[in-house]
Amino acid sequence: MQKKETATGDRRRRGAMLAWIAVAVLGAAAVGGIAIRRGESINSLWFIVAAVCVYAIAYRFYSHFIALKVLMLDATRATPAERLEDGRDFVPTNRWIVFGHHFAAIAGPGPLIGPTLAAQFGYLPGTLWILVGGVLGGCVQDFVILFCSVRRNGRSLGQMARDELGPVGGVAALLGVMTIMIILIAVLGLVVVNAMKHSPWGTFTVTMTIPIALFMGVYLRAIRPGRVLEATAIGIVLLLAAVAGGGVVDQLPAVRGWFDHDGRVLALAVIAYGFTAAVLPVWLLLAPRDYLSTFMKVGTILALAVAIVILRPEIRMPAVTQFIDGTGPIFAGPLFPFVFITIACGAISGFHALISSGTTPKLLANEADARMIGYGGMMMESFTAVMAMIAACVLEPGVFFAINSPAGVVGHEAAAAVSTISSWGFPVTVAQMEVLATEMGEATLFARTGGAPSLAVGMANIFASLSGGGLLALWYHFAIMFEALFILTTLDAGTRVARFMLQELLGRLHAPLGRVSWYPGVIVASALVVIAWGWFLYQGVVDPLGGINSLWPLFGISNQMLAAIALCVATSVIVKSGRARHAWVTVAPLGWLVLVTSSAALAKIFSDVPRIGFLAHAADLKQRLDAGTLGAEVAAQVPRLVFNDHLNTALTVLFLVLTWVLVLDTARVCVRHLRGQPTPPFTEEPYVASALGAR
Amino acid sequence: MRVGEFCAAARAYLRWLNGDSAYERWVAHLRAAHPEAPVPSRAAFYRAEVERRWSGIRRCC
Numbered sequence: 139m140q141k142k143e144t145a146t147g148d149r150r151r152r153g154a155m156l157a158w159i160a161v162a163v164l165g166a167a168a169v170g171g172i173a174i175r176r177g178e179s180i181n182s183l184w185f186i187v188a189a190v191c192v193y194a195i196a197y198r199f200y201s202h203f204i205a206l207k208v209l210m211l212d213a214t215r216a217t218p219a220e221r222l223e224d225g226r227d228f229v230p231t232n233r234w235i236v237f238g239h240h241f242a243a244i245a246g247p248g249p250l251i252g253p254t255l256a257a258q259f260g261y262l263p264g265t266l267w268i269l270v271g272g273v274l275g276g277c278v279q280d281f282v283i284l285f286c287s288v289r290r291n292g293r294s295l296g297q298m299a300r301d302e303l304g305p306v307g308g309v310a311a312l313l314g315v316m317t318i319m320i321i322l323i324a325v326l327g328l329v330v331v332n333a334m335k336h337s338p339w340g341t342f343t344v345t346m347t348i349p350i351a352l353f354m355g356v357y358l359r360a361i362r363p364g365r366v367l368e369a370t371a372i373g374i375v376l377l378l379a380a381v382a383g384g385g386v387v388d389q390l391p392a393v394r395g396w397f398d399h400d401g402r403v404l405a406l407a408v409i410a411y412g413f414t415a416a417v418l419p420v421w422l423l424l425a426p427r428d429y430l431s432t433f434m435k436v437g438t439i440l441a442l443a444v445a446i447v448i449l450r451p452e453i454r455m456p457a458v459t460q461f462i463d464g465t466g467p468i469f470a471g472p473l474f475p476f477v478f479i480t481i482a483c484g485a486i487s488g489f490h491a492l493i494s495s496g497t498t499p500k501l502l503a504n505e506a507d508a509r510m511i512g513y514g515g516m517m518m519e520s521f522t523a524v525m526a527m528i529a530a531c532v533l534e535p536g537v538f539f540a541i542n543s544p545a546g547v548v549g550h551e552a553a554a555a556v557s558t559i560s561s562w563g564f565p566v567t568v569a570q571m572e573v574l575a576t577e578m579g580e581a582t583l584f585a586r587t588g589g590a591p592s593l594a595v596g597m598a599n600i601f602a603s604l605s606g607g608g609l610l611a612l613w614y615h616f617a618i619m620f621e622a623l624f625i626l627t628t629l630d631a632g633t634r635v636a637r638f639m640l641q642e643l644l645g646r647l648h649a650p651l652g653r654v655s656w657y658p659g660v661i662v663a664s665a666l667v668v669i670a671w672g673w674f675l676y677q678g679v680v681d682p683l684g685g686i687n688s689l690w691p692l693f694g695i696s697n698q699m700l701a702a703i704a705l706c707v708a709t710s711v712i713v714k715s716g717r718a719r720h721a722w723v724t725v726a727p728l729g730w731l732v733l734v735t736s737s738a739a740l741a742k743i744f745s746d747v748p749r750i751g752f753l754a755h756a757a758d759l760k761q762r763l764d765a766g767t768l769g770a771e772v773a774a775q776v777p778r779l780v781f782n783d784h785l786n787t788a789l790t791v792l793f794l795v796l797t798w799v800l801v802l803d804t805a806r807v808c809v810r811h812l813r814g815q816p817t818p819p820f821t822e823e824p825y826v827a828s829a830l831g832a833r
Numbered sequence: 834m835r836v837g838e839f840c841a842a843a844r845a846y847l848r849w850l851n852g853d854s855a856y857e858r859w860v861a862h863l864r865a866a867h868p869e870a871p872v873p874s875r876a877a878f879y880r881a882e883v884e885r886r887w888s889g890i891r892r893c894c
Binding site for chain 1: 844846848851853856858859861862863866874875876878879880883884885886887888890891893
């Protein structure tokens, strides 16, 4: 009898092993197919198959290893949600709900924009980095930090850095979060501004999201208090009406002009909006906007996945382009290290550590769920990035570069732009771009940098072929609205969080400024935060090279620096818990990130190519000013552009110093621990058996 | 029947995700843990909750 059971078990194990070998072979074939295929176009289904196989194997084996050997997840241990249950923050929650909650919180515009920009290197480098960086870097970071926070009553990354590494770690984390927030908001603001530039339809739709959110806020406060689902449903209907309404506005010469603006006006409008949103009560604008954007985000990402699987569009971008040498028009800099900082979200994003040590750890009903939520949640985000890469690469490369290259690089006139781009070997014609612009309901699609318009064109093509080829303009503006919606949510929420942090710091100088409800304090702190990101945003709009070239690498470096901080905390926790021999799990991605961010930071500071190095850019401007070869308009801006170059250099130095201080501090703490010398104590909460029942 | 069940589950899922059912959870917790405490109205709970929930980092890039 017993023998028979063992035999069945053996057979089952053997079957499972065969199935996993099949997955591995299929995955290897798909990744190999993507990597080796040259000359002819390749189907996007290969990307999906490669991604799914890589994720499946990594999840089944690598995350299992981390859960079992490195972190030693204990399903019998009570989580903070159980021990500290308060019905609001700490609530033991079904793991599928926590998964949805966590994914909605980590997935923002980042994984959509980064891959779109990195597609200038071809589809291969970005896709490989998304897959490898995801399963060995980002997923590990999110999982380990979630675990650390669960074992520490849901403490935040900053608190854990202070507890485990000491005050230096704590200050570095706080400074890191503040600066990353400022740069993030500025660069996302720039993406929205570029998407709305001279697009009355887009501007109208994005503007309408404000009164719609206000209406929902009032509805939720006064008409039907707390009925969020109802209000969201109404909001979504209104949003879709606004997308269609934009098309009508676009056709009315009398109204059209109100929504037709250049970048500067739009940047000032976004800055004014950011300040207003930060000082208005949360219930009026921020909360309802967040309800809306969460739904649109998750819904649209799912729809895109389904559409790509059904349509399986052909990839038109080559595997690798000549721009790996650093001469790329979208952003300058060679493949190494720039592809690794351009795609942060989607491969590894330090920002996630803030979510993994924020609301999510307070919801886990069982510690064992951390694997599915931390590791699995990031896999979903990584998959989102693969889809964004597909959406960018199904465009004709000539069209892709015409949309994404700044006028300062390819030329201001349409004829000049197409001839430059065609000379790179990516043929495109003015007529082709005009037809495309008309189809999308836009005046022009030349130099619409930032990634949003080209992603929207890609998405519109995919969605439109699903709906029979029509409605391109409607889908295009739907995609723009969808991106702008959650970018503006990040802008509102980020300004508010940065304001709280600043108030905390200011409160140490003058106590009333620290009170979050003292109105003068609120106004002052909000204004300071908005001025900080507004400065970078405006700088990006007036930059002749297109602000993405300077701002996106800064964002990437700061985000990867935050990831390095998180991995430092994770490493010290693993070492202190007596499993130093497994510390390579976090040390390997940490080492890679330090290498990448340091190389990128040094290149941005010291490179003598003006489009890469900030200092070289400043010197080049001064030289051309003295030689008198600059146009009057640019010449007038030179002092400010030079100042901005110096400011960007200072920020990059700050990121570099912070990263290294923290890495050395972590090394110090780990070495002292291994030698048996005193270190900041291990702060894990003691074991309490769960009463909820282990699974 | 199956379709009905699926829709109910999907609705419950969405209600949890966007905070629609936070009030019910809070009331259930109050009844269980502090039976003597007064139960706030839905409107009062929403007012307090919305302010509290958006004072930290909730969304990522």
